[in-house]
Amino acid sequence: MIDFQHLLTYLEQLPLLVKVVWILIGFLIIFIILLIFYLKYLRGYLRKKETISKKLFTEYEANLINFLYSQTEEEINEEQQIIVDKMKTCITNKFKRKIFISVMSKLKNDISGEMADSINNLYIKTNLINHSITKLKSNKWYVITAGIKELNLFEITNVFEQVKKHENHPKQEVRNEVQLYFVSLFHFKGLDFLNTLKSPISEWNQIQLLEILQKFDDQEISDITPWLKSSNESVVLFSLKLAKIYNQFQIIDTLLELLNHQSKIIRLKTIEVLNYFQVNEAKKILKNNFKNSSEDEQIAFFQMLENTVEITDEEFIVHNTKHVNFQVRVLALKILKRLNNKKLLDLKNKATNDEDKLIFNYLENN
Amino acid sequence: MDSNTVRIILLIIHYLFFIYAFSVVVSYILLAIISAIESFHYMKKNSFVNYNEILSSNISPSISIIAPAYNESLNIVENVRSLLSNHYVNYDVIVVNDGSKDDSLEKLIEAYDLVKIDYLINPQIKTQPLRNGIFKSTNPAFEKLIVIDKENGGKADALNFGLNISNNQYVVCIDVDCLLLEDSLQKMIKPFLEVTDSKVIASGGVIRIANSCTIKEGKLLDVNLPKKFIEISQILEYLRSFLLGRMAWSRLNGLLVISGAFGMFEKKSAIAVGGYDTSTVGEDMEIIVRMRRHMEEQKVNYKVAYIPDPLCWTEAPDNYKILISQRNRWTRGTIEVLKKHRKIGFNPKYNLLGMLSYPYWFFYERLAPIIEVVGIIYFIILITLKNVRWDYAFAFFILAYLFSVFFTIVAILSEELTYHQYKKKKTGFKLIVATFLEPFILHPAILYAAIKGNIDYYFNKKLKWGEMKRKGLSN
Amino acid sequence: MNNLKKVVLAEDNSTLSLLLKFRLEKEGYELLIAEDGKEAIELIETHEPQLILTDIMMPFISGLEVISHVRNKLKVQTPIIVFSAAGQEEMVLKAFNLGANDFMGKPFSPNELVIRVKRLLA
Numbered sequence: 001m002i003d004f005q006h007l008l009t010y011l012e013q014l015p016l017l018v019k020v021v022w023i024l025i026g027f028l029i030i031f032i033i034l035l036i037f038y039l040k041y042l043r044g045y046l047r048k049k050e051t052i053s054k055k056l057f058t059e060y061e062a063n064l065i066n067f068l069y070s071q072t073e074e075e076i077n078e079e080q081q082i083i084v085d086k087m088k089t090c091i092t093n094k095f096k097r098k099i100f101i102s103v104m105s106k107l108k109n110d111i112s113g114e115m116a117d118s119i120n121n122l123y124i125k126t127n128l129i130n131h132s133i134t135k136l137k138s139n140k141w142y143v144i145t146a147g148i149k150e151l152n153l154f155e156i157t158n159v160f161e162q163v164k165k166h167e168n169h170p171k172q173e174v175r176n177e178v179q180l181y182f183v184s185l186f187h188f189k190g191l192d193f194l195n196t197l198k199s200p201i202s203e204w205n206q207i208q209l210l211e212i213l214q215k216f217d218d219q220e221i222s223d224i225t226p227w228l229k230s231s232n233e234s235v236v237l238f239s240l241k242l243a244k245i246y247n248q249f250q251i252i253d254t255l256l257e258l259l260n261h262q263s264k265i266i267r268l269k270t271i272e273v274l275n276y277f278q279v280n281e282a283k284k285i286l287k288n289n290f291k292n293s294s295e296d297e298q299i300a301f302f303q304m305l306e307n308t309v310e311i312t313d314e315e316f317i318v319h320n321t322k323h324v325n326f327q328v329r330v331l332a333l334k335i336l337k338r339l340n341n342k343k344l345l346d347l348k349n350k351a352t353n354d355e356d357k358l359i360f361n362y363l364e365n366n
Numbered sequence: 367m368d369s370n371t372v373r374i375i376l377l378i379i380h381y382l383f384f385i386y387a388f389s390v391v392v393s394y395i396l397l398a399i400i401s402a403i404e405s406f407h408y409m410k411k412n413s414f415v416n417y418n419e420i421l422s423s424n425i426s427p428s429i430s431i432i433a434p435a436y437n438e439s440l441n442i443v444e445n446v447r448s449l450l451s452n453h454y455v456n457y458d459v460i461v462v463n464d465g466s467k468d469d470s471l472e473k474l475i476e477a478y479d480l481v482k483i484d485y486l487i488n489p490q491i492k493t494q495p496l497r498n499g500i501f502k503s504t505n506p507a508f509e510k511l512i513v514i515d516k517e518n519g520g521k522a523d524a525l526n527f528g529l530n531i532s533n534n535q536y537v538v539c540i541d542v543d544c545l546l547l548e549d550s551l552q553k554m555i556k557p558f559l560e561v562t563d564s565k566v567i568a569s570g571g572v573i574r575i576a577n578s579c580t581i582k583e584g585k586l587l588d589v590n591l592p593k594k595f596i597e598i599s600q601i602l603e604y605l606r607s608f609l610l611g612r613m614a615w616s617r618l619n620g621l622l623v624i625s626g627a628f629g630m631f632e633k634k635s636a637i638a639v640g641g642y643d644t645s646t647v648g649e650d651m652e653i654i655v656r657m658r659r660h661m662e663e664q665k666v667n668y669k670v671a672y673i674p675d676p677l678c679w680t681e682a683p684d685n686y687k688i689l690i691s692q693r694n695r696w697t698r699g700t701i702e703v704l705k706k707h708r709k710i711g712f713n714p715k716y717n718l719l720g721m722l723s724y725p726y727w728f729f730y731e732r733l734a735p736i737i738e739v740v741g742i743i744y745f746i747i748l749i750t751l752k753n754v755r756w757d758y759a760f761a762f763f764i765l766a767y768l769f770s771v772f773f774t775i776v777a778i779l780s781e782e783l784t785y786h787q788y789k790k791k792k793t794g795f796k797l798i799v800a801t802f803l804e805p806f807i808l809h810p811a812i813l814y815a816a817i818k819g820n821i822d823y824y825f826n827k828k829l830k831w832g833e834m835k836r837k838g839l840s841n
Numbered sequence: 842m843n844n845l846k847k848v849v850l851a852e853d854n855s856t857l858s859l860l861l862k863f864r865l866e867k868e869g870y871e872l873l874i875a876e877d878g879k880e881a882i883e884l885i886e887t888h889e890p891q892l893i894l895t896d897i898m899m900p901f902i903s904g905l906e907v908i909s910h911v912r913n914k915l916k917v918q919t920p921i922i923v924f925s926a927a928g929q930e931e932m933v934l935k936a937f938n939l940g941a942n943d944f945m946g947k948p949f950s951p952n953e954l955v956i957r958v959k960r961l962l963a
Contacts, residue, residue: 014758021761028768035775036798042782043794050789061856065863107856109416113950115860142410149414172562173411204559207425208416215948234562241425326488355489362486424931453898455932506935507906583879 053099060103063087067122068115076125087126097131105153123154136162141171148174152181160186167193176205183212188220194227200234210241221246228254233263240269244276252279259285268296275304283308287316295325302331309335314343321347330359337363376753383741390730391769394610398776401613405784408613408674417552427535427559429457429551429630432528433542434521439468443477445542448584450510454551458510460528461542465518471498474513479504491526491641494519500531521626522642522649529641532633539650541627543680545576545586550677554630557671567635567657569671570616570624572608574787575601576679586679591793596689598800599808600682606777609674609784616672620723622658624670626650628678631657646706648699655707662716676785690815697735697819704732735816767805774801845871846962847890851881851907852924853899861894864951865958878902882910885919892962893921894954897932905935912940920961924949 011022063083070079091097108119123129128150135147136159144166151159166178179201182190191209201209227239228251236258243251258270259282274282286293286301293301302320305313317339320332337344348360431449435442442461449459463471474480480501498515516527525539536555540546550571558566577597580588592598615621626649639660642649654670661668683689704711704727711728713720748754778797781787788797848870852858855876862872873888875881878899885893885907893911897904904923911917922943923936933944943957 018758018761021765025761025765025768028765028772032768032772032775035779039775039779039782039794046782046786047789061859065860068860069863103856106854107860110854110857110947111860111951112948113952115951116948146414200562202560202562204556207559210425326490330486359486362484365484451903505909506939507903507909
């Protein structure tokens with residue numbers, strides 16, 4: 001008691017700053033103790049959660065496989081109904097629901113055919129579908145995204161309108177998910193969103209969309225010309241990828257127009273597609289633009305010449321064997337070797353700088 | 367001087383120290399808050415991404431992994447196998463044997479059926495020449511592998527050679543002894559591909575400490591907490607720096623460092639600034655500062671991204687000697703980089719880079735050890751002058767100590783809430799014990815290394831690379 | 842029951858493995874499951890199966906290396922079916938070059954796989 005009294009008088013006579021320091025020390029000690037206890041609780045909780053989810057995962061995995069193997073001609077038989085009923089009660093719990101969905105999606109990603117249809121059927125019968133639809137109405141962008149993802153995975157096409165509402169969501173992640181939904185479930189028809197799209201499609205999402213399209217057996221693509229003329233640059237870039245993958249030879253005229261597009265990256269990608277199609281008409285335009293185009297475009301053009309060179313190009317090529325860019329120079333010499341080896345040897349003898357000598361030596365052996 | 371002037375001078379010094387300490391504390395708290403916001407956002411954004419769709423695609427952009435190696439013969443075959451087993455499709459692995467004096471090259475040739483090939487090198491960046499040449503595998507299963515054997519020129523020079531050789535759009539620069547998880551490339555490439563409103567020039571990854579982890583055939587099987595105190599405290603240090611520090615800086619788009627052991631660049635941007643600087647020991651920090659500076663000067667809207675996932679695991683020093691030489695080198699690196707680019711410091715033309723990132727690094731990384739030592743010396747002087755109110759000093763010491771403990775616990779918590787890598791029972795307890803001991807045991811060593819780095823920088827310029835003796839990741 | 846035909850299945854998606862195991866065991870085959878390429882090679886060496894099913898993308902050792910090991914190191918002509926994700930045409934070509942007999946792109950129908958397995962083991 002005396003000690004405590006003593007301490008209090010001591011604290012009272014301290015300068016303000018030191019008083020504050022002691023108060024802070026008090027707070028920090030409390031915080032640290034609380035955090036340590038929380039940490040202990042958290043670690044225990046996470047460990048338990050992991051064990052349980054592993055157990056549930058195995059259990060649900062077995063249920064799912066049982067369900068798939070009991071499939072008969074009927075839409076759903078007794079044995080299956082038991083599993084459906086069991087899962088129905090399980091999924092009222094959010095944690096269990098998550099695990100069940102992860103079991104289903106793990107398999108759904110890798111299989112197709114009747115069994116895949118059965119999984120979709122299970123998703124509907126267990127009422128999981130309603131949980132996903134509810135998510136669409138959430139205020140949180142990541143909840144909406146998860147909802148769309150599930151509806152997409154289990155091929156629920158009749159919620160199209162509800163999903164479409166989020167087409168212009170301010171959050172890029174949501175828009176991406178909507179686009180993936182369109183294309184996964186409605187294939188090339190799903191690409192119609194490109195007609196009106198104002199926001200950019202990220203490169204990441206473009207790749208995903210193309211991946212999905214390539215999975216379908218039906219590869220009938222609609223006319224991509226309007227998209228190539230879109231004012232949305234990412235739509236143009238995306239359509240250029242479509243043009244190449246789906247061999248759209250009929251749009252070559254539109255491609256030639258794009259060679260004068262104001263965006264450098266579009267011009268560059270167009271050259272690459274034209275190279276792929278080996279379009280000779282492009283050469284004249286590109287030669288005219290050559291001086292004013294970027295080095296990337298110049299390299300791309302020479303890569304094109306590698307495939308499409310004719311004897312009349314020789315002068316242009318010889319001229320560019322002294323180009324400042326190493327890659328252009330190498331390509332020019334490489335093409336020249338095929339076109340007129342004598343001329344190449346001629347240039348070789350005149351070569352003065354070491355870098356060029358290296359190129360000539362390399363070309364001699366390759 | 368009369369006693370009054372002395373008193374005033376002392377008072378000013380006190381306040382300067384006080385302001386410095388106070389601002390450090392405030393900045394740490396702010397960084398922790400920002401990092402919490404960013405972590406939440408990152409986890410929500412990426413929790414449901416299907417990375418499989420991107421990895422299998424051959425439309426996805428091409429990546430080269432550049433791994434310089436110097437006398438790594440012990441583990442090189444296994445390490446290369448780990449690099450080759452990434453799940454991304456469109457990538458290759460360029461191992462640059464930087465004039466090793468051991469049998470690294472022979473081992474690689476033997477293990478991967480390598481043969482010498484003719485390769486035309488685009489000499490965009492000047493480097494040391496080839497020694498034995500360039501090799502590729504005859505086995506189609508290893509066709510992603512390119513091995514370069516060149517004259518010794520240091521890590522930066524080796525990386526530059528890799529930049530010259532690579533035909534791909536992006537490069538990942540790593541240490542050859544780093545173990546990459548199989549999905550690391552698609553996670554690292556994501557920021558480059560998903561950002562639509564600015565240009566991403568680089569993305570940096572997290573380094574995790576692999577000491578005591580179970581590793582087999584280049585694959586991480588089990589994460590364990592190491593036994594030695596020096597290793598555990600480095601884990602705490604890394605958690606603080608990667609989960610709280612860099613996470614927050616990436617939110618602010620003010621990242622100044624990408625770990626040399628694991629970073630991805632857009633190749634063209636890296637070459638446009640001339641590649642790595644071979645004259646500094648801080649080449650990993652230097653290239654980022656230079657690329658950022660270049661972008662600011664070009665007035666391009668750019669970003670340096672950061673991926674907090676635990677993708678890259680490496681061995682950390684397990685004794686004080688190597689730790690001190692490593693930190694000594696880091697210190698010299700920081701000094702060199704900040705000095706080389708002092709033009710951007712406090713220069714509003716460089717926006718956030720000049721007004722926030724640079725000053726922060728200058729005051730809290732570059733000057734911190736010096737200020738600390740000056741403080742200690744000053745305190746000793748006060749003691750000899752018998753001018754110390756021990757009870758006041760004691761209060762301040764306790765406060766500083768508790769704050770550092772508190773901050774470390776927050777870092778451990780954020781690890782548990784995000785990646786939860788140390789799952790085993792009892793490790794939580796060990797981490798907490800280490801948290802309380804670290805300021806007394808690890809910190810003095812690091813302070814010593816930093817001071818030695820300063821001394822070496824100013825008085826011992828010829829100093830070479832500190833070499834790290836590897837024990838090997840496998841057991 | 843020694844006359845059961847043995848099949849080694851190397852696949853890192855455990856749920857898919859389980860599904861295929863049930864399905865193929867119902868058809869009267871003995872299934873040996875590996876989760877990665879390394880395990881697959883061990884199983885192949887000890888059990889000398891009549892058929893190998895392998896995913897291309899696997900931890901440790903890829904499906905391509907498994908094929909290469911079977912054809913070049915063990916020098917046996919056991920039929921091999923590879924699984925690959927869409928868009929990996931190059932990988933599939935490499936797999937065929939190394940000596941694979943058939944391939945199925947993911948997602949695939951388990952029933953179709955059974956038909957192809959039967960055809961190769963007929």
